[in-house]
Amino acid sequence: DTEVTQTPKHLVMGMTNKKSLKCEQHMGHRAMYWYKQKAKKPPELMFVYSYEKLSINESVPSRFSPECPNSSLLNLHLHALQPEDSALYLCASSQEGTGDEQYFGPGTRLTVT
Amino acid sequence: AQSVTQPDIHITVSEGASLELRCNYSYGATPYLFWYVQSPGQGLQLLLKYFSGDTLVQGIKGFEAEFKRSQSSFNLRKPSVHWSDAAEYFCAVGDPYAGGTSYGKLTFGQGTILTVHP
Numbered sequence: 001d002t003e004v005t006q007t008p009k010h011l012v013m014g015m016t017n018k019k020s021l022k023c024e025q026h027m028g029h030r031a032m033y034w035y036k037q038k039a040k041k042p043p044e045l046m047f048v049y050s051y052e053k054l055s056i057n058e059s060v061p062s063r064f065s066p067e068c069p070n071s072s073l074l075n076l077h078l079h080a081l082q083p084e085d086s087a088l089y090l091c092a093s094s095q096e097g098t099g100d101e102q103y104f105g106p107g108t109r110l111t112v113t
Numbered sequence: 114a115q116s117v118t119q120p121d122i123h124i125t126v127s128e129g130a131s132l133e134l135r136c137n138y139s140y141g142a143t144p145y146l147f148w149y150v151q152s153p154g155q156g157l158q159l160l161l162k163y164f165s166g167d168t169l170v171q172g173i174k175g176f177e178a179e180f181k182r183s184q185s186s187f188n189l190r191k192p193s194v195h196w197s198d199a200a201e202y203f204c205a206v207g208d209p210y211a212g213g214t215s216y217g218k219l220t221f222g223q224g225t226i227l228t229v230h231p
Contacts, residue, residue, distance in 0.1 A: 004156075042203055042221035043157070056218070090156055100164075100207060101147060102219060104156040 003027075004105035006091050012111045015081060021108045023074040023091030032074040033102060034066060035090040043090055049074060050096075081112045115140040115206050119222035126194050127230045134189040134225050136204030145207035146187040147219070148178055152200045160202075163187065174198070199229040 004025045013019050023032065031050045035043035048056035049068040057066075063085075065077040074091055088109055092102040116139040126132055138144060145164050149157040161172025168180040178189045187204060204222040 006156075040224075042224055045218060048218075088154070092157075100145060101159055101162050103159065104149075106156040107154070109154065 004091055004093055004103050006089075006105035006108050008108060009106070010109045010111075012113060013078065013081065014113055015083075017081075018077070018079045020078065021076040021089055021091075021110075023076075023105055024072055025093040025103070026072055027093060027103070028071075029093035029095055029103075030071060031094045031096055032068065033092040033094075034064075034074070034076050035092065035104075037088045037090055037107070047076075078110075081110075083112050086110055086112045115144060115208060115220050117204050117206050117220050117222035119202075119204055119225050121225045122223070123226045123228065125228040125230060128196050129193050132189075132191045132194045132198070132227070134202050134204075134227070136187045136189065136222060137185050138187065138204075138206045139185065140206060140208070143182065146178075146180060147205045147207065148172065148176070148187075148189045149203045149205060149221075150174075150200045151203065151224075157203065160189070194227075194229055196229045196231060199227055201226050 007022045033048050034046040036046055037043045045058050046060045047066045052068045063080050067075040088107045090107045091105040094100050094102045118137045120135050147162045148160040150160050151157045160176050161170050161178055163170050163180045171177050176191050180187050201224045203224050205219045207219050
């Protein structure tokens, strides 16, 4: 099973809302990632968790707050977002974090109004 | 730092025609190399990967890619394109020696959009 699931598929939120994106994998992978993808652009790395510890934060604004409750789950908490944060948010996982292949979820399409 | 160039932003082919998508990378040693495909509004699906060994790698959906060290290239090919292959294709490199701030990073090219005419 090489599936990464993400919920919700679509999310519309106002700039004062608090919401969360969820990601789950059951492949026993020890590295998990959040990416942001704008239209017609490649994914941009936001965060990397390795063995449930945050190992990379690509200078992401604090209105995005990641959380890794256990080795299978990854959350992204959203608060006070801006319209320019509207994008496709992708979760991925890999066996380790040393540049091996990453498996992506279907993404959450976020619209900030 | 590693980088990836996909020279073709948009390619159009007829159904049944052959396809080659170009990818050039910059890296000091042999990187991990990947091709991903993305349909509109969807996640990325791994087509194939190269880590070491045979330089011609086979992937899913009838795709193959050839690693050429001398040209720093990893071009994706398919002998006969199907309408369902229309999508965006991303080449990516990973650093097998990653440490510190490179840990876990894939570097993606800008993508090539493939249109298939019937």
